Amino acid sequence: MDMISRTGSGGALSSKAPLAFQADHIAELTRALHGLDGLVGHPVLMGGGGVGIEVERPKLVEVCRVLRDELGFEMLSSVSGVDMRDHLEVVYHMRSLAHNWLLQVKVKLEPGKPQVDSLVGIWITANWLERETYDLFGITFVGHPDLRRILLDDEFEGYPLLKSFHPTPTTVHDRATTQAAPEEALSGEAQRGVERVVSKRLGQGTLERLHPGTPTFGHAHYPEQPGVPESEGVD
Numbered sequence: 001m002d003m004i005s006r007t008g009s010g011g012a013l014s015s016k017a018p019l020a021f022q023a024d025h026i027a028e029l030t031r032a033l034h035g036l037d038g039l040v041g042h043p044v045l046m047g048g049g050g051v052g053i054e055v056e057r058p059k060l061v062e063v064c065r066v067l068r069d070e071l072g073f074e075m076l077s078s079v080s081g082v083d084m085r086d087h088l089e090v091v092y093h094m095r096s097l098a099h100n101w102l103l104q105v106k107v108k109l110e111p112g113k114p115q116v117d118s119l120v121g122i123w124i125t126a127n128w129l130e131r132e133t134y135d136l137f138g139i140t141f142v143g144h145p146d147l148r149r150i151l152l153d154d155e156f157e158g159y160p161l162l163k164s165f166h167p168t169p170t171t172v173h174d175r176a177t178t179q180a181a182p183e184e185a186l187s188g189e190a191q192r193g194v195e196r197v198v199s200k201r202l203g204q205g206t207l208e209r210l211h212p213g214t215p216t217f218g219h220a221h222y223p224e225q226p227g228v229p230e231s232e233g234v235d
Contacts, residue, residue: 025099025100025101026045026050026051028099028101029043029051029099029101029103030043030045030051032071032101033051033053033071036063036066036070036071039059039062039063039066040053040055040059040063040066040067041053041054041055041056050102050103050104051101051102051103051104052103052104052105052106053103053104053105053106054105054106054107054108055105055106055107056107057107057108057109057110057116057117060105060107060116060117060119061117061119061121061122063105064092064094064105064119064122064123065122067094067103067105068122068123071096071099071101072096072098072099072101073094073095073096073101073103074095074096074097074098075094075095075096075097075123075125076092076093076094076119076122076123076125076126076129077093077094077095077125078091078092078093078129079091079092079119079126079129079130079132079133080092080093080133081133081136081137081139081161083137083161083162083163085163086111087108087109087110087111088109088114088137088139089106089107089108089109090106090107090109090116090133090139091104091105091106091107092104092105092106092107092119093105109139114137114138114139114140115139115140115141115142116139116140116141116142117141117142117143118130118141118142118143118144118147119141120141120143120144120145121143126141127144127145127146128150130144130147131144131146131147131148131149131150132150132151134147134148134149135149135150135151135152135159136151136159136160136161137159137161137162138159138162
């Protein structure tokens with residue numbers, strides 16, 4: 001999300017500024033939007049400290065053209081999809097560099113009809129941003145000049161960020177015969193009576209030895225080297 005704050009006439013980043021815009025910027029933007037209440041709806045204060053409005057889908061292009069031409073939102077910085085299970089939403093973030101404003105615009109799509117008008121004619125950056133949202137959510141942007149996948153292969157089936165998406169078909173496997181019951185696995189009963197495998201320790205040279213008293217599978221026997229007592233080389 002584009003929530004970087006800038007301060008000062010030169011637009012320099014401020015280390016003391018919060019992630020969202022400062023209170024004076026929010027107040028200025030809210031006053032500017034009051035004159036457009038009849039068109040864009042009433043601005044609301046978002047949880048992150050930024051200003052956001054909800055726009056009806058048929059009015060999106062008209063509202064965005066007013067935001068660009070009259071309020072100076074010259075940059076569309078992000079387009080995101082949101083799956084609300086019963087419907088999809090498209091969230092736009094627009095920035096005015098001259099006024100140091102950040103605005104969130106949300107459009108609710110009709111259930112079963114995930115489409116909205118494209119904003120490529122207003123902001124050229126919408127070209128790639130809308131393609132990404134289409135690629136991941138399946139939202140159709142009507143009027144887009146080249147609406148196709150941008151991240152996934154053209155042959156990819158489905159839209160990964162939908163909550164209904166399943167990467168592979170759902171399959172049910174038979175219970176494994178060696179699988180222990182959850183209660184036994186937690187209590188350790190499934191491990192009782194199982195012989196423990198121990199690691200071997202290597203001595204010097206090519207002669208492999210085991211630590212005295214270490215239990216092993218079977219009876220491992222290593223021939224003695226000529227002139228080397230049995231106890232030497234054992235840690």
